[in-house]
Amino acid sequence: xxxxxxxxxxxxxxxxxxxxxxxxxxxxxxxxxxxxxxxxxxxxxxxxxxxxxxxxxxxxxxxxxxxxxxxxxxxxxxxxxxxxxxxxxxxxxxxxxxxxxxxxxxxxxxxxxxxxxxxxxxxxxxxxxxxxxxxxxxxxxxxxxxxxxxxxxxxxxxxxxxxxxxxxxxxxxxxxxxxxxxxxxxxxxxxxxxxxxxxxxxxxxxxxxxxxxxxxxxxxxxxxxxxxxxxxxxxxxxxxxxxxxxxxxxxxxxxxxxxxxxxxxxxxxxxxxxxxxxxxxxxxxxxxxxxxxxxxxxxxxxxxxxxxxxxxxxxxxxxxxxxxxxxxxxxxxxxxxxxxxxxxxxxxxxxxxxxxxxxxxxxxxxxxxxxxxxxxxxxxxxxxxxxxxxxxxxxxxxxxxxxxxxxxxxxxxxxxxxxxxxxxxxxxxxxxxxxxxxxxxxxxxxxxxxxxxxxxxxxxxxxxxxxxxxxxxxxxxxxxxxxxxxxxxxx
Numbered sequence: 041x042x043x044x045x046x047x048x049x050x051x052x053x054x055x056x057x058x059x060x061x062x063x064x065x066x067x068x069x070x071x072x073x074x075x076x077x078x079x080x081x082x083x084x085x086x087x088x089x090x091x092x093x094x095x096x097x098x099x100x101x102x103x104x105x106x107x108x109x110x111x112x113x114x115x116x117x118x119x120x121x122x123x124x125x126x127x128x129x130x131x132x133x134x135x136x137x138x139x140x141x142x143x144x145x146x147x148x149x150x151x152x153x154x155x156x157x158x159x160x161x162x163x164x165x166x167x168x169x170x171x172x173x174x175x176x177x178x179x180x181x182x183x184x185x186x187x188x189x190x191x192x193x194x195x196x197x198x199x200x201x202x203x204x205x206x207x208x209x210x211x212x213x214x215x216x217x218x219x220x221x222x223x224x225x226x227x228x229x230x231x232x233x234x235x236x237x238x239x240x241x242x243x244x245x246x247x248x249x250x251x252x253x254x255x256x257x258x259x260x261x262x263x264x265x266x267x268x269x270x271x272x273x274x275x276x277x278x279x280x281x282x283x284x285x286x287x288x289x290x291x292x293x294x295x296x297x298x299x300x301x302x303x304x305x306x307x308x309x310x311x312x313x314x315x316x317x318x319x320x321x322x323x324x325x326x327x328x329x330x331x332x333x334x335x336x337x338x339x340x341x342x343x344x345x346x347x348x349x350x351x352x353x354x355x356x357x358x359x360x361x362x363x364x365x366x367x368x369x370x371x372x373x374x375x376x377x378x379x380x381x382x383x384x385x386x387x388x389x390x391x392x393x394x395x396x397x398x399x400x401x402x403x404x405x406x407x408x409x410x411x412x413x414x415x416x417x418x419x420x421x422x423x424x425x426x427x428x429x430x431x432x433x434x435x436x437x438x439x440x441x442x443x444x445x446x447x448x449x450x451x452x453x454x455x456x457x458x459x460x461x462x463x464x465x466x467x468x469x470x471x472x473x474x475x476x477x478x479x480x481x482x483x484x485x486x487x488x489x490x491x492x493x494x495x496x497x498x499x500x501x502x503x504x505x506x507x508x509x510x511x512x513x514x515x516x517x518x519x520x521x522x523x524x525x526x527x528x529x530x531x
Contacts, residue, residue: 133159177202201451202244255387
């Protein structure tokens with residue numbers, strides 16, 4: 041009898057565990073979630089790499105909902121490639137290989153072209169997707185066209201390629217030259233004397249080859265080209281060479297720490313060249329650049345420098361711009377404006393959207409999985425253009441190969457270029473704010489110079505570009521500093 045009672049009690053206990061409303065319910069096994077590891081690779085400790093890392097940290101890292109109600113979480117890996125001063129020739133590539141061996145599913149970064157090439161090869165060998173966020177050299181992406189099966193995993197999400205960047209700078213040069221001629225009340229375009237100052241690196245090879253023809257197209261005078269090291273701490277020789285050329289405009293292509301050296305040289309009464317700078321100086325994108333460019337000259341060395349950039353104070357490219365810049369300033373009060381490599385923020389947010397759209401549930405393991413091939417197809421589909429903080433991100437495909445063959449640099453998986461609905465970047469100028477302080481002001485694209493932009497861009501017909509009326513809210517008219525006008529005899 042006791043045995044029967046025990047059996048009945050045992051049965052009731054078991055039923056209580058499995059029947060709703062009958063005591064404790066045993067939960068079903070937890071469904072697997074997905075964690076994806078993303079390696080942020082760049083020269084950490086320099087503004088270029090630090091902004092990569094800070095932008096990534098601000099992105100949507102999850103958890104976010106994916107297929108089957110599962111969660112996706114992005115786990116970041118900080119990888120210092122020391123690209124500006126690599127300890128050995130193969131160091132950047134080896135660091136990416138190490139990150140992949142440690143579980144990296146995706147790679148974002150790559151600043152110095154010579155290092156980025158190695159990083160790309162490491163990622164492609166492992167068949168991992170890589171999004172370039174730093175290097176502009178067009179030939180890196182040309183490989184997607186020529187060897188798709190190997191390089192299909194590669195995309196460039198920031199910046200535009202070197203040719204498109206150069207065209208933007210030529211447009212800014214035309215804008216500045218027009219202002220100079222107006223200031224001296226002349227229509228003689230040959231009075232605009234342009235000297236090209238470029239780092240002796242791979243990313244400036246194409247610009248150095250074509251700069252003279254574009255200066256000629258503007259009917260300006262080409263004064264010459266001066267090259268320098270990207271890490272130079274002394275530009276005495278180069279500044280004296282520039283001074284001998286007597287330029288009214290210096291056209292810099294500087295991406296490394298030498299940009300600070302240049303600003304300091306312009307603040308030196310002994311080295312200063314009375315010319316406005318317009319082009320690319322990555323260091324001058326730093327909101328602290330003004331304070332770094334002091335010297336014994338009456339003016340600050342940053343005053344009047346115009347550089348191509350991705351964001352500017354009070355300039356709104358999209359509805360996402362202001363929230364991002366406000367959040368950045370709150371997170372980094374000592375460096376309240378990001379430089380272009382902080383686009384890791386947009387790249388990760390785009391990757392999250394791509395994973396949400398393509399992740400599936402494995403029928404056997406019941407685990408969420410992603411496919412690189414599915415992701416690649418998603419990025420190649422123009423319907424998946426992403427609104428970012430600086431424009432709209434979409435990518436060329438191999439369908440544009442006939443244009444590439446004809447000389448238009450729209451390489452597969454490169455960032456699409458164009459005013460209005462795509463990516464263009466913008467120009468900012470350092471201006472004297474009084475009291476020994478400087479301010480960054482957005483000055484390009486300026487619709488006042490739309491006809492000039494239309495005339496200078498050689499890809500309008502091939503890519504269907506129209507610069508008429510194109511600008512961004514918050515863009516202002518540039519200013520030529522008084523000290524330069526005075527040197528020209530115009531003030």
